[in-house]
Amino acid sequence: MSAIRTLGHYRAWLTPVVLIVGLAALLPAIYLSATVDPQGHLDGLPVALVVEEQSNADAPSAADLPVPDLAASVADAVEAGVGDKVALTRMTAEQMSTRIEDDRLAGAVVIPGDFDRAVASLLPGAREVTVPTVQIVTNAGDGGLANGLLVANLTPVLHGVAQGLGERLSAQLDPGDLSPAGAALLAEPFRVVSAPHEQLPASSGMGTSAFYYSLVLVLIGFIGASLVGPLVDSAVGFLPSEVGPLVQRRPYLHVSRPGTLLTKLAILTAAAPLAALVAQLVATGPVGVPVADPVMLWLFSTAVVAAIGTSALTVFAIFGSGIGSLVNTVFFIALSMTSSGGTVPLEAVPPFFRWISVVEPFRPVVDGIRSLFYFQGSADAGLADAWVSVGVGGSAGIVLGLAVTYLYGKVPAFDRRPPHREPAPTATGAPA
Template identity: 60%
Template sequence: MNARRPLAARGTWLAPILLIVCLAAVLPAVYLAGTVDPRGHLRNLPVGLVIEPQTGMTQVGAAESVATGIEDGAGVALAVTRMSHDDLATAIREDRVAGAVVIPADFDHSIASLLPGAVSTTVPTVTILTNAGDGGLSNGLLVATLTPVLHRAADALGDQLLDSDTATAPPAANVALLSQPFDIVSRPYEPLPDHAGMGTSAFYYSLILVLLGFIGASLVGPLVDSALGFIPSEIGPLVARRPYTAISRRSTFLGKTAILVTAAPLAAAAVQLVAALLGVTAADWITLWLYSTAVIAAIGTSALAVFAALGPGFGALVNTLFFVALAMVSSGGTVPLEATPAFFGWFSEISPFRHIIDGTRSLLYFDGDATAGLRSAWISVALGGALGFLLGLGVTTAYGRVHAFSRHPRDPVPDRITATGHRPLDHSDIKENR
């Protein structure tokens, strides 16, 4: 007979090839679109502006002039907000700003010393303070964007001071001093603890938790199915086919979820142990352990629900895109959300990864402050885990009520001899291959 070989059949190879090609187009579109041009996409990066009360009883008004120049030169890239030192301390602690510009209290007095007739001269310094907890790329974007704004403000201030007295030409020395009337320095508002990876340890710690939930679900699913005899299990050349156990989709989902949730606290403890051995520090290790356990359980349960709804093939694709690919770019963990296309900012509102990173940052960098993202992270994890569980429970219950959706193996030609001359395989024929 001229039976087509199964591996050569179009239905065997066409769908996997098309899915891989589509994935090859989607992944670079996601990762590269969100990371190739952060400065070009930068919009409304939150920045504080602190003008210290001026001393020295001068009427120069240079500090206010520079502040106005910063606000006018920020454009759409920076969202500048005037605040006091106390307000800045709160904003940094709550991770609400990427950094700040500080104009010192002696700024006007020092600028006045650069004008003709001064006995001594002092060049003032304007400081860019960075929020080190936001990571190196965020800090670099802040400094790279603010520095030219400050240079333009300095040029405008110098021209203003030179033009203020047109009766006599100022000495060349004063012209040279006023060509760049203040220096610019940058430093962290508060340095990160040791072994913080320049602000990236929170991102990678969060990524580990998400991957444990996602990959854990990918492992639990087939292992449980093989234990129930629904699919064979393979370890290298060894193949085991266990007797089939008739069990509903809902009970299978609940069993898989129970296994993953049981493993979550153990996995969270293992992550913390390795992190501690590598020098990572946290404000509260017990809270971090509870939080990590909740993240692994919530992500794993949601991933199992997607597998239950779509199956292992399409389910793996959807889980990869939602929990890893799109989630990483829209997390703000490496590239600030303000420096990504608008779509990623929208997706970050529904992506659990963004909130997970906020919570981890709070525990690793901001003393576990609830207002620094930990409170919203707990809410997001609890809500996401509950929705995932309800989705899985609802889908498996609904599928179980439709006979055509049954997972139980059925003979294609019952009680008859197949075209190949063999009797169809009965459940009693399924034995463990030793």
């Protein structure tokens, strides 16, 4: 069969065309469906409600206030107004601080201890006016989008509560006792302010540096596996080695499937510490990313590169280089990024991505790097769970790869050895 007929046959072009078109449909379906409507998908954003003990030494007694227990009534109104998009939990200020430092809260609503006294100062007869505030505390380590969703969902609720409280206060007073300025103050008797619980260090990308560094580590492992696989296969003569116009075909050396996979795993694992170190030196050196514990970052990054790389090599060993590349791209990149919580919080993505985040490797990587970048490497801030997930995932990938390649080796039809072929005839009919 001529080369033109061979290359023009549907078997040569139909499969790659179908796969490319399918990928063109799959990738935007994954990336866009997970990110285009975070507000619409928001459900259960964890937020604390802190009502500090009120200090009313200089204020009228509770019996003299038109609305008693002002802070408590405001807290009740906030709970009634947030809806399902925010999961509000009452706790103390100490509990709130601990949970934000452990990255278990998106933020908090704090009603300060001078709230009742400040509201009372707006009433007729007060000697000094203090405009009260209710604070929205954000977790800066969760990133700008999470903070934006928090503030955007709580601010209208708090403004509505303030207006409702103003109406209740005004209704209990004689209109003649209020000056125009006093009536304006009581129309919305407290301000809403927002501030981070703790500012991020400089060069943190507004809470996105952890996501992008995690992406770097995943790409090193993923691309490293894509490099190691064909290079080892060409070294044993299974594939030709091609560099630009140069092509080299080594004599085929038979190595079992498990033996070949073990060789690839060993090479990638050996390269992981050096790759992690170089990436870290670039990030902390010329780029200037601050790191509280460089040694722990290097160890964790090494484990991530090794775990992702070995798992990707397992996928190549199971599915082959062609379909394996597609599977790795979808699993380790597309689905992993959208279910990581690194840019869009998991509470703001569709339920499918929250479910798949349990098995996707990117989420624990982001949690671990976020802990090391923003939360002083606290084990409770996600680092401990990240170590477990990376270790279990990488080990499971190795075991699965060795088991499947061992089973493949038991089937004669799956033999990797190339079939013996007679030499191609020359133009005169003699062997070439």
